[in-house]
Amino acid sequence: MGVTRAIYPGSFDPLTLGHLDVIERARAMFPDLIVAIASNEPKGPLFTAAERAALIREALPANSTVRVEVFDGLLVEFARQQETFVVIRGLRAISDFEFEFQMALMNRRLEPRLETVFLTPQEEFTFLSSRIVKEVARLGGDVTPFVPTHVTAALRNKFGKT
Secondary structure: OOOOOOEEOOOOOOOOOOHHHHHHHHHHHHHHHHEEEEOOOOOOOOOOHHHHHHHHHHHHHOOOOEEEEEOOOOOOHHHHHHOEEEEEOOOOOOHHHHHHHHHHHHHHOOOOOEEEEEEOOOHHHHOOOOOHHHHHHHHOOOOOOOHHHHHHHHHHHHHHOO
């Protein structure tokens, strides 16, 4: 019997079109997909975990079966709680690979049943990161080509831009 459930974890601060592309690709492979938002980000997120969850839910189609969950602590513990042992990670560039590979090995060491599947986004999104989007938005730049419309509005609200 094949695996039908996977977890796509991340900070999603904010959600980008690259994230949505990976969600759609993962959803095509795993009918039961959990988008897991890390709440204890040491990066100091711009949006709260609840805000990030709401932004993701709003971006999903009305009939989507994708679940959006917030988790705190180790991903392997969340995976055990969900009884889900496939993790989806997006790779934009070679520079992502070393870190993601190390994390995949550590996760598998902590939970031997856990496998990581790496997905690459469409080429048009390979340069895109939440960090860059936040910086462009903070400086008043146009982020509409990079994020859903409601995320653009949320960023403008956070940075006091109209």
